[in-house]
Amino acid sequence: MHRYPFTNSIWRQHDRGTLHPPLDTSESTEVVVIGAGIAGLVCAYELQKRGKQVTLLEALEIGHGTTGHTTAKCSVQHGMIYHKLIRHFNEEIARLYYEFNSEALTYLKSQIDEGFDCDYTTEHSYLYATEPNDELSKELDAYRRLEIDGGEATDEVQNTLPFPITQALVVRDQAQFHPVKYLRELAERFVKLGGKVYERTRATDVSQGPRPIVTTSSGRRVQANQVVITTHYPFNDLRGLYVSRFLVERSYIVACEMTSASLKGMYLSVDEKPRSFRSYEEDGKAYLLIGGEAHTAGQVTDTRSRYDRLESDAQHHFEVKRATYRWSSQDLITLDRIPYVGQMFKREPDIFVATGFLKWGMTNGIGAGILLADRLTGRPNRFSELVSPLRKTVKPTDVTSFISTNLDTAAQFTKGVVDRALERRGVQDLQLDEGGVVQIGNQTKGVYRDLDNHCHIVNLTCTHLGCTVKWNNAERSWDCPCHGSRFDAKGAVLEGPATKPLPYSERDDL
Ligand code: FES
Numbered sequence: 001m002h003r004y005p006f007t008n009s010i011w012r013q014h015d016r017g018t019l020h021p022p023l024d025t026s027e028s029t030e031v032v033v034i035g036a037g038i039a040g041l042v043c044a045y046e047l048q049k050r051g052k053q054v055t056l057l058e059a060l061e062i063g064h065g066t067t068g069h070t071t072a073k074c075s076v077q078h079g080m081i082y083h084k085l086i087r088h089f090n091e092e093i094a095r096l097y098y099e100f101n102s103e104a105l106t107y108l109k110s111q112i113d114e115g116f117d118c119d120y121t122t123e124h125s126y127l128y129a130t131e132p133n134d135e136l137s138k139e140l141d142a143y144r145r146l147e148i149d150g151g152e153a154t155d156e157v158q159n160t161l162p163f164p165i166t167q168a169l170v171v172r173d174q175a176q177f178h179p180v181k182y183l184r185e186l187a188e189r190f191v192k193l194g195g196k197v198y199e200r201t202r203a204t205d206v207s208q209g210p211r212p213i214v215t216t217s218s219g220r221r222v223q224a225n226q227v228v229i230t231t232h233y234p235f236n237d238l239r240g241l242y243v244s245r246f247l248v249e250r251s252y253i254v255a256c257e258m259t260s261a262s263l264k265g266m267y268l269s270v271d272e273k274p275r276s277f278r279s280y281e282e283d284g285k286a287y288l289l290i291g292g293e294a295h296t297a298g299q300v301t302d303t304r305s306r307y308d309r310l311e312s313d314a315q316h317h318f319e320v321k322r323a324t325y326r327w328s329s330q331d332l333i334t335l336d337r338i339p340y341v342g343q344m345f346k347r348e349p350d351i352f353v354a355t356g357f358l359k360w361g362m363t364n365g366i367g368a369g370i371l372l373a374d375r376l377t378g379r380p381n382r383f384s385e386l387v388s389p390l391r392k393t394v395k396p397t398d399v400t401s402f403i404s405t406n407l408d409t410a411a412q413f414t415k416g417v418v419d420r421a422l423e424r425r426g427v428q429d430l431q432l433d434e435g436g437v438v439q440i441g442n443q444t445k446g447v448y449r450d451l452d453n454h455c456h457i458v459n460l461t462c463t464h465l466g467c468t469v470k471w472n473n474a475e476r477s478w479d480c481p482c483h484g485s486r487f488d489a490k491g492a493v494l495e496g497p498a499t500k501p502l503p504y505s506e507r508d509d510l
Contacts, residue, residue, distance in 0.1 A: 038369065209348075
């Protein structure tokens, strides 16, 4: 039978980093950082450099999360964000957001000068439209007001991209890199400074009060003066304060080997169906990375067609071979488009969080790591109020999003129950390499029939807050439409906020 390729991020494919051991004893330290993505590792490294004793816990492996599944553009050009921030807030807030990200990029550049090895290249960053788009002109005006180094670049892009465009903007001298190599560099240097890293160590609870205790899924405990949560979606949101403050989006990337010269620059379209382009060179081969096809997480089951559309676009416009790599990533978009970084709960001064980086986790993540390190070492940081999770500013447009997000979650909960009944079919109807909702005896289950004809059976109820998970046919995973938790075919957690696996069994007689 034709087997659809398994997904594999280009960044993870060539990762040969060391696997750090899981935590197998309980211990005490000054700071625990949970989550070894870009924000967690920058924070842990900076704290250790400033003399703190830090323990870093990672549920899976370094680079397994969102940082290992991005396009890895390090740019302050975050779509058309600046005129929107000016409109929703004011020029001062828009400027602060720009500077928060610019300083993160400067920090990264200084690390490259120190010798960080992560395939870093300086590139211009472009936004373009292929149809008339009034918003681009407003964004151009925002660049002028904020004195962003860039501006109109229509001719420039017209001469570079192999299809017609109507308008383009540029921000000069941004960067792209290999995100997993960057994480490995940070981890290696962190360990050399005396920091401790434990991989395959899933934190499941953080106690409240002074000297909080982090408990892991294997029952180990780490007590610390402060705890920093950088797990993408905060897993410890037991009071549900964050649940309704995000939109969770999933988007797709394919990498195709180019048969022509590598593409210079990083591109993002602002059309109805946005596309993102950059190139990456490795072992003498140039790849075109094309991204897009975003949707609300967990609400699409035929994800293979999303990859196919991207591959087809790449082949239509560029001289490329078939896709070599396919992967997807999940983004958390806050209601006012500004990340949440700082003290997590009002009454818990020792628990901190960094999350909600939109689709721009490279600069927002670095900025968040630096800010938290400043916060925990008593250094002033002028962006603290801007990104504080406890900020009060919610504009009317955000209220609309807030309501629709909540309604959507409630609707998904009900819809899931109905869909279970509607989609249910006989297990014999499942083909090899297919998953779905199946009736087994008098129970409704989720089943994936693998290529060896074994049936992997899971409960369909998400272990976070009980919504119904849906099969994702390209990733071979069970995805939750409510807050984006994901589970592999055997029910293990791939992505939170869930921390517990789906109950699982295997049968080869179905
Ligand atoms: Fe929240 Fe599933 S119910 S992620």
